Amino acid sequence: MKFLKITFITALISFCGNLSxxxxxxxxxxxxxxxxxxxxxxxxxxxxxxxxxxxxxxxxxxxxxxxxxxxxxxxxxxxxxxxxxxxGFIAPNSTLGLVEIDAVRATDDEDEIGTMLPNVRSLIAYNAESKVVESMRPNGVLIGQITPRGGRISGTSSIVQFDAWNWEDAVIKENDGLHINWPNSFRRGRWWAGEERGMKENKEYKNEVLELSDFFAAARAYVNGDRKIPNLPYAAMEDVFTGKKKVFVHVDGEKEITDVIQFKKEQNLEGLVIVGGNQALAVADKLKENNIPVLVNRPHRTPEEEDEDYDMPYKLAKLLTDKGVLVGLESSGSMERMSTRNLPFYAGTVAAFGLDKEEALKLITSNNARILGIDGTAGTxxxxxxxxxxxxxxxxxxxxxxxxxxxxxxxxxxxxxxxxxxxxxxxxxxxxxxxx
Known part of the structure; x- marks a missing residue:
């Protein structure tokens, strides 16, 4: 018993020390x-x-x-x-405040079980007292879009400022956008399922896209119907159809981005944003024509394709900007929460590879504000x-x-x-x- 008391007191002191x-x-x-x-x-x-x-x-x-x-x-x-x-710099597509320690499951609240989850709201899981969130401020990152992960439709993000007691105090724009993980037309072989390693055609691609279209159609019918039987996922799509909520599509490939553009037309979606867009340059003219902005992934990474220029991640934002596409920077990927504090240095890298310094600054200020729909109060x-x-x-x-x-x-x-x-x-x- 004495040993247990000492252990408890030691743990309590350690916990309090961690809060200091x-x-x-x-x-x-x-x-x-x-x-x-x-x-x-x-x-x-x-x-x-x-x-x-x-x-x-x-x-x-x-x-x-x-x-x-x-x-x-x-x-x-x-x-x-x-x-x-x-x-203040603005960090879109971030899981800040949703995960504190990757190895501790109790602190990981970035995704939910399921595939179509438009009713999942990241905001209510946001930890305003996160030590990781706190470490953004010394580099000037003061605002973030807190975004869920997982599933085909991950859920709904919200925009917060990084100095608050709780999520109610932190919120700047609640439920700003729906996040979709677009299917890939190619995928790596799943060795655990007996498939060969390496990239191969995804034979289920068309069905996966059709499944997403069917969900939109069913949700639209529910929203326009009598709603006698409650359906939370369908009901959460109403603001998407009315244009109050933007649609952020996480997609990289040229074919996939082209299909997203067609999906936008078919579903009559006004506020659609490409997130990632590694091959967006190949369809930049179509993106500009359809008024689709791109949140480019952080430049501090290696090229995605074997035949890409070695410096493509560094110069992609500039090349898209030169094509007239509205571009912002986001920092998802490995160690993304801790790495978000490097957001200004990502913009600095883009400037080092040809973009004017003040134009590069726009990628993490006014452009991100416009893309997220908060340019009336932030970004400049x-x-x-x-x-x-x-x-x-x-x-x-x-x-x-x-x-x-x-x-x-x-x-x-x-x-x-x-x-x-x-x-x-x-x-x-x-x-x-x-x-x-």
Whole structure:
């Protein structure tokens, strides 16, 4: 019994210690904040040198050149000459807050059992106190689209800001989009089922696409019918048919993307977005013609096909932009939750491979805001929009100079301390002592 008590107390102390890094959400803004002298990167391609930015009650009230005014600055004044101000970066298609530790099943809530799950809402599973979510803020990633995984229809995503007590406080846009995992016309041989290894034609592809079309048809009939028998998956499709909810189709192949474009026409879907789109360049003209944006997967990866250019992942966003397609960046894949903090550096890589630096910035600010449908309140530094922004000592798209001094979410100054910064300071102190 004594041993059990000691074990319990030890575990409790350890648990409390693990909570110490979690920051308490910032209080509401109580006085105006004025940022003077910084280079303001608006997020729409414009730059204001020696800028003046004022925000009050969580909203930007003024942004202009400091050279054009002699007004008395209100509230808290931040002298930021030599520094840079950016709108908060936006991470689409993210599972942040849905999984904390991959190896601990109790902390993994990114998918549900089933195939057609439009009624599954990722928002109610979102953990606003996640330590992984907290570690996004020091790099300027302040907003995310929390997205479910699995199944043919994964469910519905929602958009949140990264400083909240719970999902109710965090939400910016609830149930913003439906997520579909489009079938592949080719697939790898399932060795556990006795199939040969390597890529082979998926003979069930047409049936899988037909199954998806049949589900849409049945849901449409239910929504337009008397609904005597409750059907939650069908009922959840109503906002898709009315256009209130966007449709995000996760698809990579040229043939598959072409089929998605045809599916969009057949189903009369207005707000459709391609997620991934590794071979989107081959059908870029069709994407532009049908007003379909693409959320390109992170460039820090290897080419998907043997005959692709070695640098295709780095330059795909630029090539699609040059074709007139609206492009944003997302960061799904291996270690995606932790890697989301690298979102600004993905944009920096795209800039290094030919895209103008301010255009690359748009990929994680205004373009992502437009694609997600939150450009009325986020994505750029403009009067009337949320004061979700940060001050960096240097270029925020460069990991060497992305050093934040201040960050604000809807006008609240948020903490930049996390368990990651605590570890950094701890071990920097260790090596500094050893070098003396």
């Amino acid at each position: 890094a979690q920051q308490t959400p910032a209080p509401e803004q109580t006085e105006p904040v004025t940022i003077v002298g910084a280079t303001a990167h608006i997020g729409n391609g414009e730059v204001i040198e020696n800028s003046l930015i004022i925000f009050k009650d969580g909203k930007i009230t003024q942004i202009m050149s400091a050279n054009s005014t002699k007004m008395q600055y209100p509230g808290q004044i931040i002298e930021a000459k030599g520094k840079h101000v950016y709108p 530094l403009e009067e009337g929009k949320d004061a979700t922004l940060f001050i960096s000592d240097g270029d925020a798209l460069d990991m060497r100079t992305n050093i934040l001094s201040h960050a604000y979410i809807q006008g609240r100054e948020v903490s930049l301390e996390t368990h990651q910064t605590e570890l950094w300071k701890r071990y920097m102190g260790k090596y500094e002592r050893q070098s003396k």
